[in-house]
Amino acid sequence: MSLEASERLIELIRANAGIANHAGGEDDVSIDAAERALGVAFPPSYRRLIEEFGTWDIAGEEFLGVYRTPAYGNELLGSVKATLDLRRDHGLPAELIVVMFDGMGGAIVLDSSKADRFGEYPVFVWSHVGEPVEKLGEDFGSYALGLCERAVRQW
Template sequence: MTSGLQAVEHVITLVREHEDLARHGDGCSPEVIARAEAEMGLIFPPSYRRLIEEFGTWEIPPAEFPGVYQTPARGEELLGTSAYTLEDRTRLGLPHQFMVIMHDDVLGVVVLDTSRPDQDGEYPVFAWNPAIPEGGVMEKVADSFGEFALNECRQNLS
């Protein structure tokens, strides 16, 4: 198991152990995940896919992880990462290789750079700011989504 996937298993445990604080959905089917990937034209890395399968969307406040989800009010429309990614491409000029995993007051738009997969298929996490020339990448935040999510969850539970 990769470090990203190991980290995600810890995130799942933390969310389950802190049901009084954490909130989450019911998970996504492989068909819904494939549809979200097709809509973005990008593939989820293993660590993010695992959490989407488990929860769909989840949060340990104040961190909210959009994942992939649907609501009765929006019907079949997919919300979360795929919607944020498509919206930020149009609204902010987000480069195509970036997948939005979070909007954060401190970091701005948190993205996975799908053009830089490691040997396990994980993508590095960056804080992206559209105001910065040459693609807007500000700083590397983590080596994988799993590591980023675990750090965020631990920080919010301490």
């Protein structure tokens, strides 16, 4: 179901090109390097969107994804950099992966310690103090699709 939601989100982004942006996507080598850097695998729904877009936004909802830029060379940016920075500077637990920022000082994270039978992780808000404080969704694909569908309707 979560992978299906990611496929629907890909369609939504493509159908709303005027209010969406994305990079060109990442290959397995880059995604594997990102997972090694974090010490945790991406859930299938998040991995699928990174394969397709690398990083993306739609109707004001910005996802970190994984990407590189010429200015930073081979450094993996987006989710990798944000997660490693928050681990180093604010004690983000190692099982969490940052996928967005909430605009209020918190991070939207995936909790890899709570994988379901499909390898999907629940979505939480983490606010730089201890454990995640609020569960936002059961899996990334469904959470991201719902968030983006609302944002497009409100745009």
